[in-house]
Amino acid sequence: MADYVNPFASYVDAPAPAEPPAETSAAAPDPEPDFAAEQAAQAEAQERALQHAAAEYVAMLPAIEAARPLPATAGRTTELTGAERIAAGVRSALRNNVGSTVQIVRDAVVADVPVKPGVNAHRHGAYLAEYLYAQGNLGQFEAHVRPADGHILLIRRGVAGPGVAWRAAGPRAQKFYEDAAYRDKAFDLVRLRQTRKSDGARRYPRVREWGEDSRGGTVTLDLCPGMLLGQVRAAEPALRQALNLPSLVVDSVGMRPLIRLNSREITRDFPKRNPLLPALFTRPRTQAERHAAAGDFVIPLGVRADGSPILISQAVAPHMGIFGGTGMGKTVLLTQLVQAAVLQGAEVLLVDAKNGKDLRRIAMLNLPGVVHYSAGSEATLHRAVRYVRDEFERRKALAAALMRDGIEYRPVPLLLVFDEAPAWIDDQISGTDKDARKAAETTVANLSWIASQAREQKCFILTAGQYAYASAFAGRWKSNTQTLVILGPPSEINRQSLFAAGEPRDRVKVLGAQLTKSMKGRGIVADAETGEIQLFQGFFNDGEHADAFARALAETPRLRRFAWEFPLPGHDGGDGSWMDWTPTSEPSSDDLPVVYLDGPDGEPDPGVEVYDPTSKRYAPGTRRLRDEHEHRNSYDQK
Structure with missing residues (x-):
């Protein structure tokens, strides 16, 4: 590394200069600074620096095009909802029970757990049901023993299908889901209707698809001819009142309205451990890969x-x-x-x-x-x-x-x-x-x-x-x-x-x-x-996760401070x-x-x-304090 030349060394280390000689009448005046020439020189220097940076980037371009930073391999999946979320949670909770399987059967989540010889299946089934309930967000499971092979069946019913979510959102939402006539009355109340001039007959939006998400029931609507998505959005406050669901929102699927009930509060039970995994990110290991990975930055x-x-x-x-x-x-x-x-x-x-x-x-x-x-x-x-x-x-x-x-x-x-x-x-x-x-x-x-x-x-x-x-x-x-x-x-x-x-x-x-x-x-x-x-x-x-992240950081290019x-x-x-x-x-x-x-x-x-503010040799000087502030050593107080 080339020696660094401290531009201030001449006046930091050198002795104080002697007094300058007295001016005489023959002394030439200092020349006036040429600001135009100075600005022109600065502009030329900036242009050279820009050209140099462009040339460096062009030279790196083949490496950027060929770069293959480590891809993100975790965490970018779609959010599991409803029965799928519960099934995933049960699989995780039972991961130490070798041979267990978890499936969604009609409206139920069913876990099939083999029993080791000598284990009381009924007692162990009751323990597993209590264990799943203690997880806080999987619900109450029934425990049964299958006579054919002695396996434990853990069953939670009524968790699949949009009807479950709509019925759980309250009596108005349940009736909206089950009763077409009630549904038309609700649309009439919020003025989502068309009236035929010839006889006064009314038409209303029709259900295209019932569904659910992590926050409750959903419904996708087909609108009457000439009715616009914006009309349904404008009716959002009225729909909230009609169904007594203050968090209801009107979204869209293409040009069709999608009503989300948002009737479920987000559970307070977060995972006990939330490690930050390197696999969540696209990870560059070279300067070229830094440019290639930039679009994935999160x-x-x-x-x-x-x-x-x-x-x-x-x-x-x-x-x-x-x-x-x-x-x-x-x-x-x-x-x-x-x-x-x-x-x-x-x-x-x-x-x-x-x-x-x-x-x-x-x-x-x-x-x-x-x-x-x-x-x-x-x-x-x-x-x-x-x-x-x-x-x-x-x-x-x-x-x-x-x-x-x-x-x-x-x-x-x-x-x-x-x-x-x-x-x-x-x-x-x-x-x-x-x-x-x-x-x-x-x-x-x-x-x-x-x-x-x-x-x-x-x-x-x-x-x-x-x-x-x-x-x-x-x-x-x-x-x-x-x-x-x-x-x-x-x-x-x-x-x-x-x-x-x-x-x-x-x-x-x-x-x-x-x-x-x-x-x-x-x-x-x-x-x-x-x-x-x-x-x-x-x-x-912490622990092994902190060590793993530190190892991943060590592969990242070090930049000059x-x-x-x-x-x-x-x-x-x-x-x-x-x-x-x-x-x-x-x-x-x-x-x-x-x-x-x-x-x-x-x-x-x-x-x-x-x-360097992180160095013990950092020497910025001392900020001036107000003269009016009185400084006293506490030991001098009487």
Whole structure:
């Protein structure tokens, strides 16, 4: 590795210079700076850098086309519902009973369990029935012994077929399912009808197919000629009243309306273990594979009550907001999300507005794709956001340059994890410092631009914090944050700020009542995949699962870390005052150069540790405190 030349070495290590000679009348004046020439030189340098990046990508293109990253092999199956879900749960519960089979027979789930010689089949059958009931979400099974071979039959009846779900939804739903005349009266009540002018005869939608999903009964309708899907959607509130089902929704299958009763609450019984498995993700092992795998990038939030994973595709919902109080598991969740992003080849920037130990702990894990950590000063926070915007603009320019040659650019994911951003912005804009307010508005504008425009170039934002202050987390930044998460019992601030008035807020209140502060990592998500507001449990790895994930991470390409090259002693701001620079100050935080902390081989460069916030040799200087603040040693108090 080539020796790093410290640009500040001449004035850090050299003795103080002698006094300059006194000026004389013959001294030539300093030349005026040629700003036009300077700007032209900068533009030329940027063009050369862009051409170099394009040439590097073109050279890598054959490898990208041939790349075969490890595919995701788990968790991307469709959600099991009804009898299938129960059958799958019974198979899992009886996996240690060799030779057991589980089938759906008409309206029942039936488990056939062989009995070992010497075992009392009746007693063992009763034990197994109690064991299945104790699982919490499989229901009550009857135990029988088959005389022909002595096998135990565990049977739960009435779990298959849409009629079960409709009858369980209440008397009105049952009558709607069973009685065609009652059904027409219900449609008449909600004004889903056509009236023939000649004789006043009325026609109503007809049932095409009864069904069920994980939340209850469903029905697909055939509409009368000329009747539109929008009319059924508009009748949704009236249908809720008519069937006394407040969570009923009108969906669609093609151009046909699909009514979902949503009569079942999501069970509170989550799987006891929710490991984050490497097989959930497409995993690159080379730089070329990072580009090839970029389209599969997901953020793994956790699991639903049925155990199915919530994997947020950034191609669909590019930005996420996670909010929750102290002790609710936010740090663990963020750690899992960062590790998963790194495993998928993303470059991750960690930015911490509160300069706390939690995000620093993640930064100190030395994960191969965590390229930056900023905390501790206004300048570093503003600069990190500006960096992401600049990187987006660079990627956009590179994509345009490649497109001129008919080449599609496939950027790798970049994830900005910004902890306590809303609280920091709220503090800046609500104070009396006009300059701080102006700087905060500039950074919010940058965040909004990234959130609204940068998805195609795969620049994503994960906003985190205790509270989603409406004064700060708003506008395009919030409106483009499509996956919203609350960990633990929801505060009123977060419920009001994150969810629309009416049904969404009411739904959050209902689900929030099921959460307690002892439920670490459990929360509420507005699920972009299903459109539902529902409970989830965050992933958590320990033991062998943590070891397996660490082994998978070790195969991920290690990316070079970078930091901000702040001024050292002897330069303007070198006393630590640079930490108060902002986008609107002079000098500006936007002008802090980028410095690599690692060499091309990925090894830390000891010559630049002074700029590394994770190093003991980090030396940013000391921020100036207010002179009016009185400092006293507590031991001097009388």
